[in-house]
Amino acid sequence: MLSSATYVVNGNISTSMRVMSSRTDQRQYHHGDLRAALLKAAESGLRAHGVAQLSLRDLAREIGVSHAAPRRHFPERQDLLDALAKNGYTRLGEQIRDAVARGDDGLAARLRRAASAFAHFAMDNPALLELMNATKHRPGVPQVSRSADVAFGPLVDLMREGQERRVLQGGPVEEIGLILYATINGLATLVNAGLVEAHRLDDLTDTAVNQFLRGAAP
Amino acid sequence: MLSSATYVVNGNISTSMRVMSSRTDQRQYHHGDLRAALLKAAESGLRAHGVAQLSLRDLAREIGVSHAAPRRHFPERQDLLDALAKNGYTRLGEQIRDAVARGDDGLAARLRRAASAFAHFAMDNPALLELMNATKHRPGVPQVSRSADVAFGPLVDLMREGQERRVLQGGPVEEIGLILYATINGLATLVNAGLVEAHRLDDLTDTAVNQFLRGAAP
């Protein structure tokens, strides 16, 4: 499973190859780790121009490889998008987990940090989040879905811990974690869609967590 | 511009007449209301095959009009998508407003109905909701954004009323309404993305509203 990540090849090789190809032109037939290079370039393109502008041929050109080469690693465009989404969930999960673990203070404080981490991930990677939230009808779903659990996990764990420590009501832990996730995700979506100004996200996230803990009733 | 004799001699006419002569085909030069027909066909295609598969040329073919005709009404593809999103917000707003007005019982009950209406809209129109949530970088944003307020409005009104009747805490009304909207929207997104099974949405929505009102703390 992790084997593909074992032989880590720096993406620098491709760029330097492109540069010197004007002279020595020792462009190798095999790239080394085209898959990783594609993912890296795709993520950068995603951030720069959005998912709609993401073209396999563009990426191939940028990396300096033929237009059909990406096909070996991502037979269809959607496969690349799925891989990006999966990576996104992994990173989001890490960031939430890190935020939670960044201190051993009260549960509310860690909850706040987790939500804030999510919000910042969303602001840093709007197009990626949109991709992660995109409808998936294809068979690639289970793969992505499983990696998404990595992102929910830390929140659900937090809920469970809160219940055990009696600082949260009892209740369906997974549901409640999901709801918190959905709330922040929804706020980020509103920002990305341009319906809410970005500078409000921090404040909204904070209010949302308060709301989540204390409720709206008097 | 030139005399009519010019296009009588024009050989192209024979080909177009061949097409028309295939049957009675009272195909008029002017469609009547192509814009509405496009929106209708687009919404149906959206529901059937998702936004990615939505092609202006397909719609034109389906309606029986030349491939460039849609351009008169939607100069760019994104303009059609914007119009669809705007319509979506209008309808969503109506449905939420109707649900709220469907009885004069307690605020909590109306809140539940509003949330449920949203959830059902999301399940009935997954691709449309995705479109409404899509990132918009173009100048079309303000148009769509304003129509989106129509959807938020009923929720915000409900919050305000709750505060006035003292069944909700004081606080930033618009923020709190936005947060509730975001929560349901987020849950629907999780379902549409295939990360949560559809049959769970009703239950999750209910739990979310409870959570929203009572809070998670003991």
Next chain:
DNA sequence: AACATAAGTAGCCGATGACAACATTCAGTC
């Protein structure tokens, strides 16, 4: 009736995703 304008048509262009056939390299195996 004349004419300006809205609405539809035809044809072209460049780009794209998907595909097939072919070439090169790599990794075992003998």
Next chain:
DNA sequence: GACTGAATGTTGTCATCGGCTACTTATGTT
């Protein structure tokens, strides 16, 4: 070290798409 099958990359092709320009036809105003 040579052989061979599997990975990986390349070239060429195709249908489709969005967007553009030039042209044609209908509509409505005067």
